[in-house]
Amino acid sequence: MLSVQAIIMEHPQRSLLAKHWELDPDCVFLNHGSFGATTTHIRNEQRGWMNLLEEEPVRFFEDLAEGFMKNSRLALAKMLHCDAGDLALIENATSGVNTVLRSLVFNEGDEILVPDHAYQACRNTIDFVAERWGATVVTVNIPFPIEGPDVAFDAIMAGVTPRTVLAMIDTVTSPTGLLMPFERLVKELESKGVAVMLDAAHGIGMVPLSLDELGASYTTSNCHKWLCAPKGSAFLHVRKDRQHLIHPLTISHGMTFPLGDTTRFRHEFDWTGTRDISAACSIPETIDYMQNMVDGGWPTIMQLNHDLAIEGRHILCERLGIEAPCPDEMIACIATLVLPSGGSAGIPLHEPDPLHKVLQDKYGIQVPVWSWESPKGRYIRISAQLYNHADEYHYLADALAIELALD
Numbered sequence: 001m002l003s004v005q006a007i008i009m010e011h012p013q014r015s016l017l018a019k020h021w022e023l024d025p026d027c028v029f030l031n032h033g034s035f036g037a038t039t040t041h042i043r044n045e046q047r048g049w050m051n052l053l054e055e056e057p058v059r060f061f062e063d064l065a066e067g068f069m070k071n072s073r074l075a076l077a078k079m080l081h082c083d084a085g086d087l088a089l090i091e092n093a094t095s096g097v098n099t100v101l102r103s104l105v106f107n108e109g110d111e112i113l114v115p116d117h118a119y120q121a122c123r124n125t126i127d128f129v130a131e132r133w134g135a136t137v138v139t140v141n142i143p144f145p146i147e148g149p150d151v152a153f154d155a156i157m158a159g160v161t162p163r164t165v166l167a168m169i170d171t172v173t174s175p176t177g178l179l180m181p182f183e184r185l186v187k188e189l190e191s192k193g194v195a196v197m198l199d200a201a202h203g204i205g206m207v208p209l210s211l212d213e214l215g216a217s218y219t220t221s222n223c224h225k226w227l228c229a230p231k232g233s234a235f236l237h238v239r240k241d242r243q244h245l246i247h248p249l250t251i252s253h254g255m256t257f258p259l260g261d262t263t264r265f266r267h268e269f270d271w272t273g274t275r276d277i278s279a280a281c282s283i284p285e286t287i288d289y290m291q292n293m294v295d296g297g298w299p300t301i302m303q304l305n306h307d308l309a310i311e312g313r314h315i316l317c318e319r320l321g322i323e324a325p326c327p328d329e330m331i332a333c334i335a336t337l338v339l340p341s342g343g344s345a346g347i348p349l350h351e352p353d354p355l356h357k358v359l360q361d362k363y364g365i366q367v368p369v370w371s372w373e374s375p376k377g378r379y380i381r382i383s384a385q386l387y388n389h390a391d392e393y394h395y396l397a398d399a400l401a402i403e404l405a406l407d
Contacts, residue, residue, distance in 0.1 A: 009363070009398055012391035017293060021387050028392050030312075030367040032383040033174075033202065033334045036225040038286075045285045046230045049278035061274070068281045069270055075284035076223075076235055079298070080204065082211035085262075088236045088248070088269035089280045093201035095249065096220025096236040097122045097168070100197055101129045103246045104166070108134035111163040113194070115140045115156060117173040122199055126168060138164070142178070145325035145338075149181040156185060166195050171209075171221075172202035175372055177334040177381055178326055179207065186216045195242070202226065204235075205290070206302065206332050217242050223279075226305075226333065226385075229286040230279035238265065248272045293386065301386065305333040308384035312393035313337065316382070319397035320406060336381040339369075340404060353378065355403060363399040 012028060020039045023029050029037070038046075049068075053060045069089055077084035090096055102125075106112070112126055116139050130137045140159040142152050156169070167189050171182050186196050195217040203209055203219075205226030211219055219237040223229035238246050243265040248254075254267035291297035294304065310328050313335040317324050322340050339355075355378075356369040369380045380400075382393065400406075 012395040013389050014387050015389045018387035026364050028365040028395055030382050030392060032385040036228055038228055038230050041289055042282055042286050046278045046282045049281040072280050072283040075287050079287060080209050080211045082237060085266060086237055086240060090234050090236050091232050092234045093220045093222045094121045097199060098125050099236055099249055100218045100246060101125050106133035106135040109163060110135040110165045111138050111161060113138045113159050113164050113167040115142045117142050117176050119174040144176050148327055149330055153181045153184055157188060160194060164194050166197060168197040168199055171200040171207055172332050177336040179330045179332045186214055190215055211237050223283055227286055228290055230282050232279035233283055305384045308388060309333050309335050311390055312382050312384055315393040316397050319401055334381055334383045336379055338377045339380055358403055359399060365396055365399060
């Protein structure tokens with residue numbers, strides 16, 4: 001139940017396109033970036049695939065599943081401008097990072113380069129693998145606030161040494177919402193013989209991706225976030241010359257299947273044991289349904305979300321009397337701000353900030369608030385998706401002004 005104070009504040013409207021989702025009407029949902037949100041139509045689409053599977057499981061898995069998975073890879077390949085044979089359908093981007101890093105062999109003294117804005121789960125994977133092999137993790141500091149993409153580019157390239165064998169780069173950083181100069185970084189790093197693991201968890205559906213032209217050794221992205229596909233749908237793209245190095249986390253029958261007209265990479269990833277592939281099967285319809293929601297399709301969706309994220313950030317900055325921590329060109333569809341109270345709230349990373357609960361319980365606002373050490377501060381991150389409206393950011397700004405005693 002919302003507080004009296006929140007009820008007095010006029011509950012904000014959502015956009016007209018919100019009718020495609022069944023979001024809680026009492027929730028001001030400004031956190032698409034964490035887990036995404038799937039439209040009602042695609043939720044029904046997934047149920048259809050689940051029903052088809054359970055009607056005749058043996059026929060589904062033995063006769064039909066391979067074709068369904070191929071259709072999903074073809075749909076993704078068209079959007080990603082790459083060869084469908086280079087794509088593996090996986091459950092999430094963290095699995096993609098783990099798949100690559102735990103497949104590779106490192107020598108003692110090899111260096112793995114990673115910015116300090118990396119998603120913690122993926123950073124944990126790097127630390128795990130480095131300890132196993134005796135490799136060294138080189139952490140690059142990216143300032144925040146930041147003046148522009150050149151600062152991030154120069155900082156990362158300055159961390160490269162003759163011992164650097166792998167670099168993990170984000171398309172958009174999770175904690176700080178920075179659109180990184182990933183195209184430039186990939187080309188420069190790969191040209192120096194440094195393999196790039198591109199963490200594009202915030203990638204497909206958020207920023208344009210042309211994977212063959214990009215040329216990263218490895219790219220992984222969630223489909224459940226900005227593509228709005230069901231949870232459990234993601235992809236891993238491995239460049240052809242690297243595919244012999246990479247194996248799924250689960251080794252199954254695909255290891256020994258006769259090759260036929262496909263590759264060992266294809267076999268191993270297409271069959272990793274019995275699993276629910278309904279989310280992956282829903283990808284083609286998700287791509288089509290979403291792009292038909294607005295004139296101009298996916299490019300328009302990305303632009304609309306970008307524009308709304310910039311507008312929402314401006315609303316918050318103006319109301320709270322704070323400066324934007326990065327230029328507009330480093331924003332895609334999420335934006336992070338350092339709250340004006342400054343300094344750390346004294347709450348360890350991964351523990352909930354009381355302000356998050358206050359915003360949720362008193363005002364019905366779902367938005368992440370947390371303390372972070374790099375640099376030390378109290379952060380809030382907003383997302384912008386087609387269902388959002390500028391009124392929701394005004395509502396959040398007013399709630400923050402009240403709770404931070406700025407009025």
